[in-house]
Amino acid sequence: MRVRKPVAIAILVLASAAIFVVTPARRALTDEVQSVTSVFITNFPKVWNVTGKIEVDGPISHARYVPLREVVVPPVSPKDTIRLVQGGTIDTDGFTAMVMGLSGQIKGEVYRSGTVGVFVLPDEELVVRAFEEKGLMQFMTELNATGVSAASPYFASSQTRIQVGFPRYRTYFYNSTDKSVSVNLFAYLTN
Numbered sequence: 001m002r003v004r005k006p007v008a009i010a011i012l013v014l015a016s017a018a019i020f021v022v023t024p025a026r027r028a029l030t031d032e033v034q035s036v037t038s039v040f041i042t043n044f045p046k047v048w049n050v051t052g053k054i055e056v057d058g059p060i061s062h063a064r065y066v067p068l069r070e071v072v073v074p075p076v077s078p079k080d081t082i083r084l085v086q087g088g089t090i091d092t093d094g095f096t097a098m099v100m101g102l103s104g105q106i107k108g109e110v111y112r113s114g115t116v117g118v119f120v121l122p123d124e125e126l127v128v129r130a131f132e133e134k135g136l137m138q139f140m141t142e143l144n145a146t147g148v149s150a151a152s153p154y155f156a157s158s159q160t161r162i163q164v165g166f167p168r169y170r171t172y173f174y175n176s177t178d179k180s181v182s183v184n185l186f187a188y189l190t191n
Contacts, residue, residue, distance in 0.1 A: 075176070
């Protein structure tokens, strides 16, 4: 009886091997092995070197509020580009749009009503040079409050949305009334 067990086991192993060689699964496995292609991996240089613990606490902001407050603007015509009052710059790098509004207050009694406004120009060397040397306003956006008069000491423009095309903008204010005004320019930068 002992001789029969090893013979039976040997026959069982040979039969299993024969089934494995003949079955379609074996053929599919050999086809798959033959269809493997070579892959090349290219390691690029590190762009961001990040070390330590990284976490974000709270919501990620997708906007920024930039006010230019209390810019005093004496009477100056919008056509007199040499005398326009420079009110500062607005850094727009990383944003795609800007919503702007202008408001202010009259300093004294106005006898001649007019318009208070701002020209927003890219802070780009060639654009600034063209403006300072020839008074040319390239890529300019204008925002103004019309009808500034003695009827009310406060004034405001409507809001204007502009598409951002440069990383920084300069502001140049004008005032066609006969009194100085204090102006606030509000910019809300968004994506």
